Amino acid sequence: MGNHNTKKKNQILRTKLPERLCHWMIVFCFFLAATSGLSWFFPTFSWLSSFLGTPQMARVLHPFFGIIVFLGLCYMFVKFVHYNMPAETDKIWFRNVKGVLLNDHSQPLKIGKYNAGQKVLFWLIMISISVLLISGLIMWRAYFAQYFPIPVLRLAILAHSIAGIGLILLILGHIYLAIWVRGSITGMVTGYVSKAWARQHHDRWAEELDAKESAERAALDRQGEKA
Numbered sequence: 001m002g003n004h005n006t007k008k009k010n011q012i013l014r015t016k017l018p019e020r021l022c023h024w025m026i027v028f029c030f031f032l033a034a035t036s037g038l039s040w041f042f043p044t045f046s047w048l049s050s051f052l053g054t055p056q057m058a059r060v061l062h063p064f065f066g067i068i069v070f071l072g073l074c075y076m077f078v079k080f081v082h083y084n085m086p087a088e089t090d091k092i093w094f095r096n097v098k099g100v101l102l103n104d105h106s107q108p109l110k111i112g113k114y115n116a117g118q119k120v121l122f123w124l125i126m127i128s129i130s131v132l133l134i135s136g137l138i139m140w141r142a143y144f145a146q147y148f149p150i151p152v153l154r155l156a157i158l159a160h161s162i163a164g165i166g167l168i169l170l171i172l173g174h175i176y177l178a179i180w181v182r183g184s185i186t187g188m189v190t191g192y193v194s195k196a197w198a199r200q201h202h203d204r205w206a207e208e209l210d211a212k213e214s215a216e217r218a219a220l221d222r223q224g225e226k227a
């Protein structure tokens with residue numbers, strides 16, 4: 001008995017299906033937008049446009065993949081912003097960041113659903129994608145570029161390049177950390193993490209979930225008594 005039950009018992013839903021699908025759809029489109037974008041920086045990078053077929057196709061499709069990434073991130077913003085608001089307890093994480101990097105989990109850091117580092121990353125991603133969208137629309141030859149004077153276009157291209165490289169570097173860091181914190185990618189794929197994982201990496205979140213579960217159980221017990 002119980003193997004399946006025990007597994008379920010020790011698992012917590014961390015990310016719901018629509019959010020997971022959205023995240024992986026973003027990953028796919030971001031890969032195509034980022035590689036085609038990089039292909040225009042140096043001739044030695046030009047082969048990177050081949051993921052979209054020909055260089056011409058890459059030029060046509062890049063903005064559309066970028067817009068899909070933006071829309072996906074809008075959805076994630078709405079769903080996740082609540083967990084990424086600054087909290088008083090984030091200071092504890094910042095103060096102990098060295099311990100976090102050394103994988104030292106001896107002290108309770110009062111980490112909510114996302115840690116302070118993830119929150120910073122969340123906001124940097126949202127700022128970069130906003131800059132990319134606005135500057136990208138301005139410089140979009142097919143539709144809008146003709147409405148803007150040359151100096152504005154030049155500034156837009158500069159802002160787009162900086163935000164693009166910035167976002168790519170942020171995402172490389174994001175991927176590195178996702179691999180580093182074992183169990184988190186499984187969480188983004190299956191939706192579930194273990195209770196031990198939650199306690200180790202997001203102690204306050206795990207405590208809040210435990211408290212909610214006990215309250216729900218108590219309410220059910222009371223209902224049972226009445227019936």
Ligand code: HEM
Pocket residue numbers: 014023026027030031069076080083084114118119122125171174175178184185186187188
């Ligand atoms: C192969 C590439 C990627 C991997 C392996 C990956 C992995 C992950 C994982 C494991 C989480 C959940 C973290 C947790 O539960 O604590 C996450 C969250 C997230 N990812 Fe990714 N990711 C990738 C690419 C991207 C890209 C390209 C973007 C956006 C451009 C992105 C944006 C986000 C956001 C916004 C969150 C939510 C974080 C928060 O709310 O603080 N990810 N990712």
